[in-house]
Amino acid sequence: QKEVEQNSGPLSVPEGAIASLNCTYSDRGSQSFFWYRQYSGKSPELIMFIYSNGDKEDGRFTAQLNKASQYVSLLIRDSQPSDSATYLCAVKNTDSWGKLQFGAGTQVVVTP
Amino acid sequence: GAGVSQTPSNKVTEKGKYVELRCDPISGHTALYWYRQSLGQGPEFLIYFQGTGAADDSGLPNDRFFAVRPEGSVSTLKIQRTERGDSAVYLCASSLDSGGKTQYFGPGTRLLVL
Numbered sequence: 001q002k003e004v005e006q007n008s009g010p011l012s013v014p015e016g017a018i019a020s021l022n023c024t025y026s027d028r029g030s031q032s033f034f035w036y037r038q039y040s041g042k043s044p045e046l047i048m049f050i051y052s053n054g055d056k057e058d059g060r061f062t063a064q065l066n067k068a069s070q071y072v073s074l075l076i077r078d079s080q081p082s083d084s085a086t087y088l089c090a091v092k093n094t095d096s097w098g099k100l101q102f103g104a105g106t107q108v109v110v111t112p
Numbered sequence: 113g114a115g116v117s118q119t120p121s122n123k124v125t126e127k128g129k130y131v132e133l134r135c136d137p138i139s140g141h142t143a144l145y146w147y148r149q150s151l152g153q154g155p156e157f158l159i160y161f162q163g164t165g166a167a168d169d170s171g172l173p174n175d176r177f178f179a180v181r182p183e184g185s186v187s188t189l190k191i192q193r194t195e196r197g198d199s200a201v202y203l204c205a206s207s208l209d210s211g212g213k214t215q216y217f218g219p220g221t222r223l224l225v226l
Binding site for chain 2: 004008032034042043044045046049088090096097098099100101102103104105
């Protein structure tokens with residue numbers, strides 16, 4: 001069983017709309033949650049991290065965490081063609097300070 | 113400032129050969145991580161260093177893989193007797209310390225084993 005699950009997509013989103021990405025994780029001990037963006041052929045870059053239940057907003061991005069449901073999501077408001085990329089969910093557990101466990105990623109395609 | 117750098121950017125080798133992949137972290141970052149990423153998958157953790165020591169090597173797939181960081185800065189990932197299944201992008205990341213929230217990734221080394 002994969003520890004971090006994401007829908008692979010592609011998720012097609014009209015320009016200006018909201019993209020909603022979901023991620024579930026299996027380890028209840030998970031403490032820190034990260035969203036990375038990866039353009040094709042490039043390395044991952046951090047968009048946001050969240051530790052506490054609830055919402056965290058940064059510009060057009062909002063991360064939502066529900067530890068009881070073991071669920072973390074990312075909303076992208078006013079989607080732009082430049083948002084077209086693969087979005088990786090990553091989880092850090094308390095038993096390893098450095099190790100990130102990644103999902104397979106969701107491909108987002110923003111259509112003009 | 114300079115980011116994480118990795119060399120070579122591409123490496124083609126033959127099955128059974130030995131390869132070394134190098135990572136130069138951001139200056140001052142004490143934690144360094146190696147991941148590998150296969151097509152269509154997320155990065156898979158291999159090992160991380162805090163300073164010179166390997167703090168967690170639980171992701172190394174077998175004893176053909178070894179990594180060092182002798183002076184607490186540059187790290188080398190070494191793969192012996194390469195197999196075709198080792199073909200992937202090998203990513204290195206660094207952070208200020210192991211509790212650091214942000215791991216900054218390098219551009220990766222694309223390894224192809226023929």
